[in-house]
Amino acid sequence: EDKVVQSPLSLVVHEGDTVTLNCSYEVTNFRSLLWYKQEKKAPTFLFMLTSSGIEKKSGRLSSILDKKELFSILNITATQTGDSAIYLCAVYSGGGADGLTFGKGTHLIIQP
């Protein structure tokens, strides 16, 4: 059974801090790892990673994948209150049921 574990489950920091969110996985036939941001609505797509060691960046957010150690991190620098959300990590294995396997998410709260 595919498994995705995120840590920490919740995190409270002050505006301007840098945060690192973790995602480890155990899946058969790994194809890709995805990060989503969820505010009080639908998850919105952030990044998709398929190759080890390549960093994806979008403004203050960046992510990297380690396929050897089976984990990914999501970094957010100079955090803002608008970064408060649940961050979801998901893995696509492409075999059997073709949906994504999600972790439980990290609830990030940015205090002013």
Next chain:
Amino acid sequence: DAGITQSPRHKVTETGTPVTLRCHQTENHRYMYWYRQDPGHGLRLIHYSYGVKDTDKGEVSDGYSVSRSKTEDFLLTLESATSSQTSVYFCAISDQLAQDSQFFGPGTRLTVL
């Protein structure tokens, strides 16, 4: 944002009644998915579709059925709703060329009393 709508957005129903949730897309994407999201469990796949009339079960399919008679519509039916099916239901779509990049609809909050 991907053109995905879900209806209804909120529903309260009673145990034992049938319920149908609708997902409609305007992207002409081949793949459509139904997930449920519950505290402590995250998002879990219920059923998915890889084309018109082609569907398959996901991780938590018991008590649910689906149908896809047109590319743009994917229906999720609870034949006899139970309190354990109280949840937020999300539809997602993906293109054939990028099946792993799934985009989500706004969700339906279902309460079964």
